[in-house]
Amino acid sequence: MNNLKGPDGFDQFYGEMFKGRWPSLKASLLLPKKHVAILNPFSKFKFPEEPIQMTGVPFPHHIADAFPHPEITEEGYFNYYLMDAASIFPVLALEPKAGERVVDLCAAPGGKSLLCAFLMKNEGLLISNDRSSARRSRIHKIFDEYLPKTQQKNHKVTAHDASKWCLYEKNVYDKVLLDAPCSSERHVLADPKEIALWAPGRTKAIAVSQFAMLASALDITKPGGLIVYSTCALSQLENDDIMRKLEQKRGGRYELIRKEFPVGEPTEFGWQVLPDTTGWGPFYLSMVRKIK
Numbered sequence: 001m002n003n004l005k006g007p008d009g010f011d012q013f014y015g016e017m018f019k020g021r022w023p024s025l026k027a028s029l030l031l032p033k034k035h036v037a038i039l040n041p042f043s044k045f046k047f048p049e050e051p052i053q054m055t056g057v058p059f060p061h062h063i064a065d066a067f068p069h070p071e072i073t074e075e076g077y078f079n080y081y082l083m084d085a086a087s088i089f090p091v092l093a094l095e096p097k098a099g100e101r102v103v104d105l106c107a108a109p110g111g112k113s114l115l116c117a118f119l120m121k122n123e124g125l126l127i128s129n130d131r132s133s134a135r136r137s138r139i140h141k142i143f144d145e146y147l148p149k150t151q152q153k154n155h156k157v158t159a160h161d162a163s164k165w166c167l168y169e170k171n172v173y174d175k176v177l178l179d180a181p182c183s184s185e186r187h188v189l190a191d192p193k194e195i196a197l198w199a200p201g202r203t204k205a206i207a208v209s210q211f212a213m214l215a216s217a218l219d220i221t222k223p224g225g226l227i228v229y230s231t232c233a234l235s236q237l238e239n240d241d242i243m244r245k246l247e248q249k250r251g252g253r254y255e256l257i258r259k260e261f262p263v264g265e266p267t268e269f270g271w272q273v274l275p276d277t278t279g280w281g282p283f284y285l286s287m288v289r290k291i292k
C-alpha cells in the first residue's frame with residue numbers, strides 16, 4: 001500500500017480505511033459545502049427570514065446552502081462569520097468561560113478563537129497562537145472586523161511552535177484547543193495538483209507532528225484543565241490513532257471526556273462528523289481532562 005500514490009493510491013488508502021462506506025463518503029466530499037452563519041453580537045444585523053438553528057449551539061446562527069459574503073453593518077463590524085457546523089463543536093467542547101486562561105494553539109485564520117472571544121466576553125486571557133506570520137495577520141484582521149478594540153483587551157496573538165511551547169511553560173492554562181494542521185482530504189480531492197502529489201507518507205508525517213503538539217498541549221494545561229484535539233482529516237492516523245498513542249505514551253495523566261454533539265457519531269476516543277451522513281465535516285474531535 002505504501003507504493004500507492006496519486007488519485008488511485010488515495011482511493012485505495014481511504015477505501016481500505018472506510019471499507020463499504022468509502023464510495024458514498026467520497027461522493028459527499030465532492031459536494032458543495034453548506035454553511036452556518038454565526039451572528040456577530042457586535043452587529044445589529046438580523047436575517048430577514050426565520051433562522052434555521054442547530055439545537056445545542058449557543059450562538060445565534062442560521063444555516064443555509066449558501067450565504068452572501070459577510071458585510072459591514074452601520075455599527076462598523078461584519079454581520080456574521082461563516083463556518084462548517086462541525087467547526088463549532090471544538091468550541092462547544094472547550095466551553096471557554098469569562099475569566100479563564102485559554103489558548104488556541106493553531107488558531108489562524110481565527111474562526112474558533114473568535115467564537116471563544118464571544119463566549120469569554122473580554123475577561124480572562126485568550127491567546128490565539130499560530131506559527132505562520134501571514135496567517136497570524138488574518139487573526140488580527142478577523143478580530144478587528146468582528147470585535148471593537150475595547151472588547152479585545154483579553155486577547156493576545158502569539159507565534160510559538162505549538163509542539164515546543166511546553167519547553168517554556170507548564171501547567172498554566174485552564175483550556176487548550178489544538179485544532180491541528182491536518183491532511184484536509186476534502187481540499188486534496190478538490191485539487192487535481194494536490195491529489196496527483198498525494199502519497200500515504202503524507203498523513204503519517206502529519207500525524208507525527210500532531211502528536212508532538214498534543215503532548216505539548218497536555219504539558220501546558222493545568223491539572224484539572226481541558227484539552228480539545230480536533231482536525232478536519234479523514235485519516236484515522238490523525239484522529240483516533242493520535243488519541244490511542246496519547247493513551248500509550250501519557251496514560252494516567254488525563255481522563256478521556258465523552259460528550260455528544262448535535263450531529264455526527266461517536267468513535268473509540270472522540271466524535272466524528274462525516275459528510276455522507278450529516279452534510280457537514282469531515283471533522284474529528286476528542287477531549288481530555290488533565291489529571292497530572
Ligand SMILES: C[S@@+](CC[C@H](N)C(=O)[O-])C[C@H]1O[C@@H](n2cnc3c(N)ncnc32)[C@H](O)[C@@H]1O
Pocket residue numbers: 105106107108109110111112113129130131132135160161162163179180181182
Ligand atoms: C487547521 S488550521 C487552524 C484553523 C483555525 N483553528 C480556525 O478555526 O480558523 C492549522 C493552523 O496551524 C498552524 N500551524 C501549523 N504548524 C504549527 C505549529 N507547529 N505551531 C503553531 N501553529 C502551527 C498553521 O499555520 C494553520 O494556520
